Amino acid sequence: MSSNTDIKIFCPATVANVNCGFDALGFALEGIGDEMVFRKTKTLGVTITKITGDTLPMEAHNNVAGVAGNALLEAVGADFGVEMEIHKKIRSGSGIGSSSASAAGAVFGINQLLDTPVSNLELTRLSMKGEALASGNEHADNVAPCIYGGTTLVTGYDPFKVIALPPMDTVYVGILHPHIQIKTKEAREILPEKVPMKDAIAHSQHLASFVASLYEWDKALFADSLKDVLVTPYRKQLIPHFDTIETISKKNGCIAFGISGSGPSMFCLAFSKDNIDSYLSESIDLYKDNGLEVDGYSSKISSEGCRVIE
Numbered sequence: 001m002s003s004n005t006d007i008k009i010f011c012p013a014t015v016a017n018v019n020c021g022f023d024a025l026g027f028a029l030e031g032i033g034d035e036m037v038f039r040k041t042k043t044l045g046v047t048i049t050k051i052t053g054d055t056l057p058m059e060a061h062n063n064v065a066g067v068a069g070n071a072l073l074e075a076v077g078a079d080f081g082v083e084m085e086i087h088k089k090i091r092s093g094s095g096i097g098s099s100s101a102s103a104a105g106a107v108f109g110i111n112q113l114l115d116t117p118v119s120n121l122e123l124t125r126l127s128m129k130g131e132a133l134a135s136g137n138e139h140a141d142n143v144a145p146c147i148y149g150g151t152t153l154v155t156g157y158d159p160f161k162v163i164a165l166p167p168m169d170t171v172y173v174g175i176l177h178p179h180i181q182i183k184t185k186e187a188r189e190i191l192p193e194k195v196p197m198k199d200a201i202a203h204s205q206h207l208a209s210f211v212a213s214l215y216e217w218d219k220a221l222f223a224d225s226l227k228d229v230l231v232t233p234y235r236k237q238l239i240p241h242f243d244t245i246e247t248i249s250k251k252n253g254c255i256a257f258g259i260s261g262s263g264p265s266m267f268c269l270a271f272s273k274d275n276i277d278s279y280l281s282e283s284i285d286l287y288k289d290n291g292l293e294v295d296g297y298s299s300k301i302s303s304e305g306c307r308v309i310e
Ligand code: HSE
Pocket: 016, 017, 022, 023, 024, 135, 139, 141, 142, 184, 187, 188, 261, 262
């Protein structure tokens, strides 16, 4: 039997890695995200009652939202279950945190139904269980900003810790999504087990510079820090015209460009929306001229993560 206490939430799309923070950095996007509905039931566990916008498994144990939701219900020893509707707006395999939005949304929504809600850190830790079903690995760089909003840094997995970084209020984001699918699992498998010491040093310099630039809001250091020597060199072959799009981003005055999560979406950052708009327009034309479907949109970084909307 269902209670009549429906809760509807919005869970934002996110950009993970942000070039200099593989499996560590991420930020939430404005205006694009999924919706989910939750209601208490007497039947224990998660029951998925409806999915729109995508073809995904209805069985909870095969669905990232179901797995994450059950992890929370079990962790708190809930004496009730939850019916869940998932309304996907973020395309699967697009690289802007589709599975993470489902996993983070599931725990966030169920948390609203608990008498004693758990912390954002615990929600993030539990939502990684759902993320692992999709990607084969527990990482929190998408789920953390989806829960916390803004820009987050996962400082460690054991013990697990997340820091909310200072806002990047004056930064505009462009997302370009060529319509090919890249599976995160496969994009992780092509990465090398070991990296050269010089790359490890450069990587730690970039991430440290990024964090320092946010606390001091040093725009030059910020722009200089957003580089990736660890992952992009191996993954960019998966994305058609990647190098040309990077050149277009520079030509249009963008300060950073890279793969969003495991791709195929690419993110770019600029201090002016005009730069983002002209970059997107030129890049979309390039893909269309080459017979590839693509979409693009501009956003700011959302200070809010998952939220109740009804
Ligand atoms: N850090 C992850 C990766 C994000 O790039 O593989 C995608 O889940």
